[in-house]
Amino acid sequence: MFTGLxxxxxxxxxxxxxxxxxxxxxxxxxxxxxxxxxxxxxxxDSVAVNGACLTVVELNGDRFAVQASPETFRRTNLGALKAGxxxxxxxxxxxxxxLGGHLVLGHVDGVGRLRSQRTQGNxxxxxxxxxxxxxxxxxxxxxxxxxxxxxxxNALDETGFSLSIIPYS
Numbered sequence: 001m002f003t004g005l006x007x008x009x010x011x012x013x014x015x016x017x018x019x020x021x022x023x024x025x026x027x028x029x030x031x032x033x034x035x036x037x038x039x040x041x042x043x044x045d046s047v048a049v050n051g052a053c054l055t056v057v058e059l060n061g062d063r064f065a066v067q068a069s070p071e072t073f074r075r076t077n078l079g080a081l082k083a084g085x086x087x088x089x090x091x092x093x094x095x096x097x098x099l100g101g102h103l104v105l106g107h108v109d110g111v112g113r114l115r116s117q118r119t120q121g122n123x124x125x126x127x128x129x130x131x132x133x134x135x136x137x138x139x140x141x142x143x144x145x146x147x148x149x150x151x152x153x154n155a156l157d158e159t160g161f162s163l164s165i166i167p168y169s
Contacts, residue, residue: 002048003101004143004150006088007031012081013063023057023065024049024078028089046092046106051148052076053092053106076108077147088148101150102143110134112146115160122167129160 010028026049030040041047041064045056052075054066073079081087092106093099110131118125128146130138138144140156146163154162 001093002053002090002104002106003093003099004104004145004148005090005101006149007090010087010089012083012085012087014083018067020070022068024068025063025065026087026089027063029062030091041091048090048104048106048148050077050088051104051106051145052078052108075110077111090148104145104150112160120164123164126163126165127160128163
């Protein structure tokens with residue numbers, strides 16, 4: 001489980017084929033959490049990478065690898081990313097952690113397309129076209145996660161939804 005609050009922005013350093021799967025090597029320095037070992041990640045930990053829950057399969061200092069299957073690439077934007085691209089990262093919640101966002105599973109259902117972006121007061125209004133199969137599950141004023149960021153749906157239309165991003169986000 002995740003909150004949809006980005007903990008750190010990392011960078012994709014490499015994508016390496018392992019049979020039909022790929023390992024994504026990510027550079028990121030997670031802050032130390034009280035009560036945890038000095039290493040911020042352990043083998044087998046779950047990390048939300050642009051919202052997709054992936055498992056840490058290798059560690060090397062501030063770099064770690066996660067395994068991404070063909071299904072992960074079909075359902076997310078991760079297959080389209082190149083070395084150097086930014087990634088929104090969040091470590092999984094621990095039982096008893098304070099929730100600051102929404103509860104997010106890390107199971108990505110599809111990839112939308114940005115239709116428009118404009119300033120509205122101190123926020124940025126985004127309009128997103130969503131896959132038709134996801135629209136029946138999308139609710140006005142409900143929560144939705146975009147690239148691992150938990151947001152509230154402002155409004156719905158026939159092909160998608162709108163979101164407001166405040167400066168802090």
